[in-house]
Amino acid sequence: MTKTMIEFKNVTFRYNAQAEPTLKNINLQINEGEKVLVVGPSGSGKSTLGNLINGVIPENFRGDLSGEIYIDGENAKDMSIFDTSLKVGTLLQNSNDQFVGLTVAEDIAFGMENDCFDNQTMQTKVNQWSKKLSINNLLKQAPNSLSGGQKQRTGLAGLLVDDAPILLLDEPLAALDPMAGSESIQLLQELHNELKNTIIIIEHRLEESLTKDVDKIILMNDGEIVGIYNPAELLKQNILNQYGIREPLYIEALKSIGIDLNKLHDIDSVEAVDGPGVADRIEQVSAKAKSISKYNASADILSIKKLNFAYDKKVIFNNLNVDIQKGDMISLVGKNGVGKTTLSKLIVGFLQPDAGEITFNGDNLLNKSIKERADDIGYIMQDPDKMISKVMIYDEVALGLKLRHYPKEQIKEKVDHALKVCNLYPFRHWPISALSYGQKKRLTIASMLVLSPKLLILDEPTAGQDYYHYTEIMNFLSQLNQEQGLTMIFITHDMHLMAEYSTRTLVIGDQTILRDNTPEKVLDDEALLAKANLKRTSLSILAKRFNVNYNDFSNYLISKERDNQHE
Amino acid sequence: MNSNLFGYDHNDTWVHRLTGTSKLIFFILVSIIAMISYDYRFIFLVLLLSIFAFKQSQIKWSQIKFVVKLIVVFAVLNLVMVFVFSPNHGAALYGTRHVLINLGYFTITKEQLFYELNLGLKYLVTVPISLIFLITTNPSEFSSSLNKIGVSYRLSYSLSLSLRYIPDVQNDFKEISLAQQARGYEISKKGKLFSRLKGTTQILIPLILSSLDKIQTISQAMELRRFGKNKHRTWYMNRKFTKKDYGTILLSLFIVVIGILFMKMDGGRFYNPFV
Structure with a gap:
């Protein structure tokens, strides 16, 4: 018989500061060894659910709690946050803010220090787990100097040393670029396969976090559980968009070309999904695709010439040149730390270049103060x-x-x-x-x-947004772009966003602009994507599987999408 | 990197290898006794000893020159001020008055010079002792050392945490200040003084809010890993005491005893060569 690890019976919780309960009458059961995704739009109560599981509520947030919660067979009422933490290891959303040790090793050992382990044991365990998560060569480094993925591994190692039977991860993908995110999800899958522990992932990015070993998806909305499904079941339900969760891109595409989801097999895997007529239909629409005219090239609005910039001795840009035209909708992509934000800061005057020229509508920007630049940008x-x-x-x-x-x-x-x-x-x-x-x-x-402003620069405009707000913001921005000709640059890791909303993509790398092209061309270049830590979308995997040209396929879908919007 | 805050130099000498605890005890005991005593013979002995330890820890001049220059400037300034405000203090202390140069109020006496020489030596002796502690102690060992000598682990941990967060807060301050300028507060030289001042105060609200947020997250993260559960905790960076550590502590006790003996001999804190 399988053991129940987490059980909620009629749980309702209201924060003291709020009039309405945030969670209403929650009933759920999670068994030992299960991997569970909790999805839902912002404000749906999914984080509150997490806080009830790890004991942060009622320890740190006061409120009315009714119903019963059992963690590994024990009533949560009788457990302190310390007792619970031995059962549930929690990785908080922003791994940057949760480091407590001055070095990676100390951070991993932090929990054991509080449990008064002796040094011998601590060292053995730190070595064991850091090796397992391949961070053993980083033990003496300061956590702040690590990349996003390494930070997350450090956080995970610090939880795994406790041998807690349950792992709870709050939006593990939020701070990672696509490649690091996919590595992190893969790592979790490997750990799950090996340790057979219970894993709960709270995420609104369903596509990225959906792996083969996910047993259940809990869909939440407005403080309630809409349903608990297995992945295939949920995808066939066709209800995700309505609850502010983005459907996987390939599902969206299959729906858009008129495939009946109920007739598909292996719907939860882009590598295997198929069904009657799918191949024919994909081929058919790709042949029909018309190229989309996007370029509305007009006068240069912003022009950067021979830009050099370095932080202390670390060179970020070396002879970077780019012209941006009025009305451009530009996505700025590249690895974390490659200088996307730095470039924006140079444009708005937060940083001063070591050499080079930046002009806006012909005026030299470098003589202007931040405030003066802000009038236009x-x-x-x-x-x-x-x-x-x-x-x-x-x-x-x-x-x-x-x-x-x-x-x-x-x-x-x-x-x-x-x-x-x-x-x-x-x-x-x-x-x-x-x-x-x-x-x-x-x-x-x-x-x-x-x-x-005449130019808007947005640093990760959709980070932390659920799909509903994501679409809302992006439609709103592209409307501004189309109606008022407002030029926009957005920094993003989101390949969907880049493909759907931008007309031009600048890939930053090797201290300069690595590529300046349409998003489709960028997405089609695998070597470039790997170099920039980007990931192919599931759409391009689908195109490849069915032997159609990715550009044609995506052009068909985008023009169809646009027609729908205009109607 | 934030570990540079203490100036820790990652070197590997026997002084570096001593545990933070024994160095902290040495630092505290020896500087206290050197502060109490006004006997130049004793202070000079301590000075020789600490210069020896300083040499042994292979600290380079370039690592410390800024701090040392700063300290020297302040020490000299202080000595001058002592003379300006009470040029007769030495004579009053030692009970005799040997005039060297008669300048009215600013008459220079042997006693005053002797007193200020002692004072200067005291300042001088604490420099190598404290620098040795700061530069050869791994910051990771800092909180455990404090805890070992009796400071509660919560307090010592929060101390080292706040040191760790100083660079973060500095960074936030800079970013927020820039964002406020983009909103229209002219903090650059092109703005009027008043609007620059007003703009600067506007940074504080978001800075405080973001810092409070950080504190909440970090304390939650700590609780979720059982910080505060037990009365005691162990320290990963803690190392076993070696013979040299015990030696260091014995030596500092020995110095204290010598200092007390000197005071017994002198019949007080001051050594008086004038009677």
Whole structure:
């Protein structure tokens, strides 16, 4: 008989600060050795569910809790957060913020130190697990100096030394580039196969986290469990989009070309999915594809010449040249740490180049202060908290206009408009602290839009957004681009985003622009993708499997998608 | 890298290999006794000893020249100020008055010079001792050393954590300041003084909020790994005491005893050659 590791019976929880319960009448059962994905849009209560499993609630957040929770057979009521942590190892969302040790080895040993293990045991275990996760050559390094994937491995090693039977991971993909993310998911799969532990992954990126060994997917919405499915079942249900979860790209494509999902076998794997008529239909639509005219080349708006930049002695750019035309919708991609953010910062004046020229509409930008550049160029940082300085939403958006001495009525008009397009108007009198991460991100976009910039640079605009908000933001941005000719550069790791919304892709690498081409051409070049730590999309895997040209296939889908939007 | 905060140089001499605890004990005991005593003979002995240890730990001048220059400037300034404010302090202390140069208020006496010589030596002696501790102790050992000498592990851990986060906070400060300038606060030289000031204060709110957020996350992460569960904890970086460690502690006790003997001999903190 299989053992039940986690059981929720009629669990309802309401945070003290909130009027409505965040979780309503949750019933679920997770068995030993199962791998479970918890998916749901932002605000669906999936993080709260995680916090109930690892004991952070009620330890750190007060509220009304009813119902019963059993962890490994014990009633959670009788367990302290310390007891629970021996059963459930938790990897928090941002691995950067959870490092406590000055070196990797100390960080791995942290839990054992608190359990008063002797040094001999600690060293043995640290060596054992660091070897297993291939970080044994990094033991003496400071965690901050590691790459995203290495950081995550360090965090994982620190949990695995505890031998906890359950692993809980909160959005493990959030801070990783596509390649590192896929390595991380693969590592989890290997660990699961070997250790047979119970793994719970909270993610809204279903496609990336869906591996063969996933037993259950718990779909949450609005504080409730919509259903608990096995992967194939869920994909056939055709309900993901409605709950703000992005369907895997290949499923979306198959649906779009009119395939009945119910007739497919192996629907949960892009490598194996097939069914009657699939091959024919894919071939048929690819032959029909028309090339899409995207380039609307007009005058240069931003032009960078012979740019050199180095942090201390580390050269980031060496002779980088690029011209950006008015109306371009550019995706800036490349490995983490290769200089995507640095390039944006050079443009907006946060950093000064060592040599080279940057001109905007013919004016030399290098003589201008950050404020002066901001009149034309809006820069939206990845972390919204670093940009927000007011308490109330309305004031935050109005700030830039007030500082530029606009009259009051005009400020109100512009702010209201910006809040409406960013879907924040109903909250205009709210304090900013009440907003979710995604809402804050839209707030920072609103506070830039209000200044009517001519170029918008967005650092990871969709990071941390569920599919619903992702589509909303991106449609809104491309609308701005099409209607007002607003030029945009977005830094992204998301290959879907790049393919769907950008007209031109700049791949950064080797201290310069590695490639400047259409997104389709970039996605078709495997060597380039590998070099830039990017990943092929499941769409291109599908195209390859059925022997059609990826460009044709994706062009068909994109033009179809656009036709749908126009209707 | 943040481990450079302490100036730790990753070298490998016998001084580096001593545990942080024994070096901390040496540092505390010897600097206290050197601070108490005003007997130049004793302080000079300690100085010779610490210069020897300094040489042994192979610290290079380039590692310390900034700090040393800073300390020398302040020490000299301090000695001058002592003379300016109470040029007669030495005479009052030692009970005699041997005038060297008569300048009215600023009359220079042998006693004053002698007193300030002792004072200067005291400043001088603490420099190598503290630098040895800071440069040869792995920051990872810092909190465990504090804990070993009786400071609670929560306090010592939070101390070393806050040191670890200083560079992060500096970084945040810079980023937020730049973001605020982009919003329209002119902090650059092109702005008026008032608006520059106002812009700077605007950085504080997001900085405090982001730091509080960080603190919450880190304390949650620590609790989830059972920090605070037991009254004690062990330390990964802890090393076993060797003979040299016991030797170091014995030596520091020995120095304290010598210092006390000198004080017995002198009949107080001050050695008085004038009677």
